[in-house]
Amino acid sequence: MVGARVLKTCLAVMVSVLIANSLHLHAYQFAGIIAVLSVQPSLHRSLKNGIRQLASAVMGALIGSVALFAAGDSFLTMGIVTFLLMGLHVRIGWTNSLLVSVVIAINTMGAPGLPFWESALNPIALVLIGTGMGTLINLVHKPVHQERAEVLLTQSEGMLRALLYYMLLDLENGRVTSYVSIKEQIDEINGYLKKGKEISGLVTEDRKYLKTAYKNTSNIFQAFESMLARIDDMAKVLTLTDPSEEEIAFTAKALKLLIRLQEQIVSGKKPNLASYKRALERKRALMWNGSGESEGFYNLYGIMIDYAREMERFLVENAGMVKRQLSYTSIDRPGLIAEISDILGRHGFNITGVSIRVNGEFATTTMEVAARDEAGQEDAVRDIRKVRHVLTAKLR
Numbered sequence: 001m002v003g004a005r006v007l008k009t010c011l012a013v014m015v016s017v018l019i020a021n022s023l024h025l026h027a028y029q030f031a032g033i034i035a036v037l038s039v040q041p042s043l044h045r046s047l048k049n050g051i052r053q054l055a056s057a058v059m060g061a062l063i064g065s066v067a068l069f070a071a072g073d074s075f076l077t078m079g080i081v082t083f084l085l086m087g088l089h090v091r092i093g094w095t096n097s098l099l100v101s102v103v104i105a106i107n108t109m110g111a112p113g114l115p116f117w118e119s120a121l122n123p124i125a126l127v128l129i130g131t132g133m134g135t136l137i138n139l140v141h142k143p144v145h146q147e148r149a150e151v152l153l154t155q156s157e158g159m160l161r162a163l164l165y166y167m168l169l170d171l172e173n174g175r176v177t178s179y180v181s182i183k184e185q186i187d188e189i190n191g192y193l194k195k196g197k198e199i200s201g202l203v204t205e206d207r208k209y210l211k212t213a214y215k216n217t218s219n220i221f222q223a224f225e226s227m228l229a230r231i232d233d234m235a236k237v238l239t240l241t242d243p244s245e246e247e248i249a250f251t252a253k254a255l256k257l258l259i260r261l262q263e264q265i266v267s268g269k270k271p272n273l274a275s276y277k278r279a280l281e282r283k284r285a286l287m288w289n290g291s292g293e294s295e296g297f298y299n300l301y302g303i304m305i306d307y308a309r310e311m312e313r314f315l316v317e318n319a320g321m322v323k324r325q326l327s328y329t330s331i332d333r334p335g336l337i338a339e340i341s342d343i344l345g346r347h348g349f350n351i352t353g354v355s356i357r358v359n360g361e362f363a364t365t366t367m368e369v370a371a372r373d374e375a376g377q378e379d380a381v382r383d384i385r386k387v388r389h390v391l392t393a394k395l396r
Contacts, residue, residue, distance in 0.1 A: 009039045012134040019129050026122050027107060031130040034100065038134025041145075041202055046138045050131040052094055056101035057127035060085060064105030064123075073109045081105050100127065145202040149217040152196040156224050157266060157314075159189045163231050164259050167238065171252040176243050182235040189228055196221045216317050223313040230307040237300045247297045254280065254304055261308070265315045273308050273315070274345050278338065280305050312352050316370040323352075323370045324377070328384060328393035332363040339387055344369060347380035362391075369395075 012035040020028035034053060040046040063081055071077045082102050089098040104123040163185055170177040200218035241248070261271040280301045287298050316323065326344070330336055341351060344367075353368035371377065377395055384393040 005039060005041065008137050009036055009134075012036075012039050012130075012137045015137070016130045016133040019133070020126055023125070025125055027126070030103075030107065030123070031126045031133075034127050034130025035134040036130075037100070038131045039138055045202075046135045049096065050135045052097040053100050053131050054124075054127055056089065056094060056097035057104050057124050059088070060101035060104035061108050061121070061123045064108035067105075068109045078106055078109055081109065145199050146217070149196055149199045149203055149221075152192055152199065153217055153220055153224075156189060156192045156196060156221070157262075159185070159192065160224060160227055160231065161259055161262055163189070164255060164262075167231075167235065168252060168255045168259065171238075171243070171248055171255065174243050174248075176238050176241065177235060179235050179239045182232070186228060186232050190225075193221055193225050193228065196224075219317045220314055223310045223317070226310040227307055227314075230303050230310065233303045234300060234307075237296055237303065241296050241300075250283070251297065251300065254301065258304060258307065262311060265311060265318060270315070270348075270350075271311075272345070273312055274341055274351070277305050277308050280308075309352075312350050316350055316352055323368065324395050326367040326369050326381075326384075326393070326395050327364065329362065329364050329391045330387075331361055331389040331391070332358060333389050336387070336389060337365065340365075340367075340384055340390075343383045343387070344380060347371075347377070347383070349380065 013032040016031040016035040017029055020031035025031070037053065038046060038050055040049050063085060067077050067081045082105070085101050085105055086098060089095060089101060104127065108123055163182065166185075167177045167182070197218065200221055204218055257276060261273060261276060264271040284298050284301050287301075328340070337354070344351060348371045349369045350371070351367055351369055355366045357364045381393050381395050384390055
């Protein structure tokens with residue numbers, strides 16, 4: 001299938017050659033070659049590549065012209081010029097435009113009989129035409145990387161949920177999913193995520209040139225990678241458990257709820273992920289007795305909590321939420337973070353990260369939070385300041 005980039009490249013070549021020929025430039029077809037190199041997968045790369053090609057063309061033309069009129073067009077002179085240009089480009093890290101510079105220098109030296117300035121300016125004009133047309137056509141019809149990234153996001157998210165469903169069905173039927181079969185599907189999803197991250201990188205490069213606000217697909221793909229890694233961990237832990245154990249019933253319920261919460265995010269709703277994590281934390285606290293008998297399920301619920309944390313990242317980026325940072329100083333006491341989390345939840349915040357620094361009986365806590373809009377943020381800070389043992393609180 002012929003893509004948009006192929007059509008844009010063909011158009012850039014035709015227009016460049018037509019303009020160069022109309023201006024009666026020597027070796028006018030070279031403008032078409034430069035146009036091919038100028039149509040890059042992102043606007044940022046087109047502009048960056050165009051500037052470098054033009055600078056390399058100037059270097060090649062000037063050095064080639066000086067060498068031609070100073071030492072002639074012998075094979076020895078051409079070899080020395082090539083060596084100088086290659087060394088210079090490698091030194092400054094411009095290896096992508098090295099070929100353009102060398103070709104222009106040799107082409108300039110291979111056109112004797114032309115006046116000095118004409119032999120120098122002719123190839124520069126060809127590069128300027130080819131680069132300009134390639135970049136301009138790329139700007140007129142912008143790359144559709146955002147749409148491609150969102151399609152891959154939808155596919156990847158659906159495959160993640162399908163894996164969870166697959167594991168859930170096996171648990172409900174009294175068996176544990178084979179890790180080998182899970183691993184094959186994980187490798188397939190990893191391919192989608194890798195492609196998605198590459199395309200998201202192009203979206204990020206072009207973000208400064210686009211006025212439309214887009215969701216940060218790069219961060220979502222990173223969250224999906226972590227979610228997939230947690231599924232891999234779940235599958236490994238489950239293979240070590242006995243499907244006849246009573247704890248399997250609770251595991252199946254927790255997994256079913258996890259899937260439902262992810263479906264709510266996809267449908268645009270705000271799931272109560274904080275309550276889900278707290279429920280699993282309480283379950284782990286009840287299970288741990290130091291004997292190691294329930295270690296497998298204890299670790300499994302920890303992995304599910306980690307998966308829910310990555311779902312919070314997915315929620316924030318997918319909904320285009322406003323990110324802020326809450327910092328508060330307090331006298332350290334049990335249950336304080338849970339109390340603060342409840343307040344933030346009531347005011348529409350999602351917690352995406354927490355760090356704590358303890359100094360004696362005092363603690364400084366920093367929370368990365370996100371909300372759909374700015375409303376209610378001051379009320380949340382005021383309520384946090386009223387909490388017992390909280391000394392200071394600010395949101396920035």
